[in-house]
Amino acid sequence: MSSEHHKQSFLTKYIWSTDHKVIGIQYGITSLLWLLFGFLLMMIMRYQLAYPESPIPFVGSLFGESGILPSEMYNSLGAMHGTIMIFLGVVPLAFGAFGNYFVPLQIGAIDMAFPKLNAASYWMYFVGSVIMAIGFFVPGGAANSGWTSYPPLSNIATTGQTVWLLGMVMLITSSLLGSVNILVTVIQLRAEGMTWMKLPIFVWTQFITAFLLLLAFPPLEAAGVLQLMDRLAGTSFFMPSGLVVSGEVLTNAGGGSPLLWQHLFWFLAHPEVYVLILPAFGIVTEIIANNTRKPIWGYNALVYAMVFLGFMSFIVWAHHMYITGMGTSIGAFFQTTTMIISIPSVVILTTLLLSLWGGSIRFNTPMLFALGFIPMFGIGGLTGLPLGLAAADIHLHDTYYVIGHFHYVVAPGTIFALFAGIYYWFPKMTGKRTNETLGKLHFFFSMIFMNGIFMPMFVQGLAGVSRRLWDGGETYAHAADVLYLNEVMSVSAWLLGLAQIFFIVNMIISLFGKKTGEKNPWNATTLEWTDTTSPPLGHGNFEVVPTVYRGPYEYNVPGDDQDFTPQSKKV
Amino acid sequence: MSELTPEQVKNHIKTYVLVFVSLAFLTIVTVGISYLEVSVGMGITLALIVASIKGSLVACYFMHLIDEKVTIYWTLIATVVAFLILIFVPLSAILDHTKI
Amino acid sequence: MDIPYTVKNRPDTGLYNGKLGIWLFLASEVMLFGGLFSAYIFLRTGVESWPSGSEYLDIPLATLNTLFLITSSVTMVMSWASLKLNDFNKFKIYAGITLLLACAFLVIKYFEYSHKFHVGYFPSYNNFLGIYFTMTGLHVLHIIGGIIVIFYFWIPGAKMWESDPERFTNRIEIVGLYWHFVDLVWIFLFPTLYLL
Helix, strand or coil, rough: CCCCCCCHHHHHHHHHHCHHHHHHHHHHHHHHHHHHHHHHHHHHHHHHHHHCCCCCCCHHHHHHCCCCCCCHHHHHHHHHHHHHHHHHHHHHHHHHHHHHHHHHHHCCCCCCCCHHHHHHHHHHHHHHHHHHHHHHHHCCEECCCCCCCCHHHHHHHHCHHHHHHHHHHHHHHHHHHHHHHHHHHHHHCCCCCHHHHCCCHHHHHHHHEEEEHHHHHHHHHHHHHHHHHHHHCCCCCCCCCCCCHHHHHHHHCCCCCHHHHHHHHHHHHHHHHHHHHHHHHHHHHHHHHHHCCCCCHHHHHHHHHHHHHHHHHHHHHHHHCCCCCCCHHHHHHHHHHHHHHHHHHHHHHHHHHHHHHHHHHHHHHHHHHHHHHHHHHHHHHHHHHHHHCHHHEEEEEEHHHHHHHHHHHHHHHHHHHHHHHHHHHHHHHHHCCCCCCHHHHHHHHHHHHHHHHHHHHHHHHEEEECCCCCCCCCCHHHHHCCHHHHHHHHHHHHHHHHHHHHHHHHHHHHHHHCCCCCCCCCCCHHHHHCCCCCCCCCCCEEECCCCCCCCCCCCCCCCCCCCCCCCCCCC | CCCCCCCHHHHHHHHHHHHHHHHHHHHHHHHHHCCCCCHHHEEEEEEEHHHHHHHHHHHHHCCCHCCCCEEEEEEEHHHHHHHHHHHHHHHHHHCCCCCC | CCCCCCCCCCCCCCCCCHHHHHHHHHHHHHHHHHHHHHHCCCCCCCCCCCHHHHHHHHEEEEHHHHHHHHHHHHHHHHHHHHCCCCCCCHHHHHHHHHHHHHHHHHHHHHHHHHHHHHHHCCCCCCCCHHHHHHHHHEEEEEHHHHHHHHHHCCCCHHHHHCCCCHHHHHHHHHHHHHHHHHHHHHHHHHHHHHCC
């Protein structure tokens, strides 16, 4: 960390870099590419759903002579779409990219606590994602038992499932190391005066997310090891006795339990959804405070709600398992905890809404995405309530209703927040500005088409259309009346894809645009804006490491000559 | 632990030897207990008690937990809670499972 | 500019970064082995009969192994204490004994495993053996990892004692914490698999 002036080779500076900002960008670029790829997989699936057994345009040749998407491949696309979006896309972007880049800056640190470990985490993520990609090329194709990989199906599935498991082990380890880094950084490297209750909410969300990842991921790694043993060493951890496959009785020892996988999987996968949403809450909070020119309403309530949310997230997981034959006592337990966990989410959304009241609102692109997040997440959250109630869930489980619910929270929810973050922090990372017109077009069209895709899913789900059906429900009489919605959703999906072109073009032309030389174009109060250049200095971030005197959202402080007061401004 | 004086370290060493002897003894105890004719439930309980004592000795003295800082305690408390949830909740689920 | 608190303790937390880091890592390891212990309980509760350890496993041999591991824990903490007392030679001796005992543990495990394979007791034979091999196998991987790291600080990395003794001592403390944890897992694993 010493010499400022030694010349670094390209490899050291940009590839093996231990600088958290470079690593953040590495995570950012890789994850955005994976998000795009995951989106393309879905666009192909939606063609099959809209026009069953029609040849897929452009890429149909990949699926054989007829160009029609075979059902096994549909299953692969489905499983990989979920896996890629969650583990290769959203979490690395929300936690790996934004977390790495901005946590040290916002707390006044010169880097993360363990820079080399940070680089190792990124490269493990990269290798893990390559392994996942390899799955597409092995005999039988990529994993095809859902992103949830339930046994016994996943146990007897094609080779791609083994590749998935190996990829997951790599990705989980990367995540664990990243979590340790964020936790130690926030606890140990806060600048002088940066007390816990002066932290920007973004840092709080990253901190809580890191704790969730640290404690929740390892049981899935354990489950992964067990399934690898089942598939490679012939054990029967998840295989019940007397299983018959294609008319033949299996010869393995048996005595295992598919439910064991479900418990271990969901022990992670439930906290995982809070991992998906918490960074989004953090980003949206930063942007709302900045663009209302007033402090966040209920900072303390926000912090306590998020901590409580994190804790509760560990005891709700079996609401994903209501129909597995659970006894009524344990079902009642999980239903109760699930209802309770909806409360902090409401508190959080309320504080964000109340923060708008009386604000001097600037409707720039980041703010539009942040504002759009609120009702979209609201819909996602509210539609979760019937799923959390065991009786209603009996009807809705494994239908399109579930898909609609979780996509609302992640797609026009988290992903909107991530777009907001990209537009907001682009000037800090590059010293350049994005094009507002393209940004607004990106927002408006995305907003419309997101709803076009996911709102009809509730209708189909309530009608009883199951998820993961290659033919979109065609064979079922109860789906007949709502089948037309498949085309509506697919067209919306493709148009949503086209709308992303505004974003891609914006990024390209802005990256090649002129440097504005502005340090703090949004007139924000937090340290990354007030005390660093744009972009921040290569080694060490700060000319002078700041001391913190104030809270994170001191906007329009009475008596001040400006409408914002930096955290580092002396009292 | 960077602030320990050589005197304190020498005292700690005495403790380490004591703990080692206890651990060796408790190992023999736990093997001995396994030969007793007790119910499965009692067997599990006794084994867990002895293992917990041994584990506590390792954690408190070899790992210096006994005079560690509050931050570490909070981390471990959160971990122990998560661990207990992971152990007992699936067990409760399987015990409460619908009998066909 | 250097990252603060890599060696000196941060005043309000009283910790240096590496120590907090290793404890957090160990927390995740508790959950990893916890997942496997939970699986063991789930599998055992789900069946009518479950073999006792003595049916398949050699208890005296494993008891010896347990004593090896406990001793290696003592020698590990003694190697750190020697550094605190500025005795680098004692450190080398104690660290060396730790490595020896760790290798002895692996040797016994090798004999245990190969004997089982010899008589046809593979992980696929039944779930008892399956979970036995999986849990002890993962534990063995952790032992191997520990051996590699301890060996690194015993020979190639020992140079740091010359350039930055306090930092080196901290590193040994951190490695020690990991090693004690590996011992701790065995303290629970041994009775669970062998004696119950």
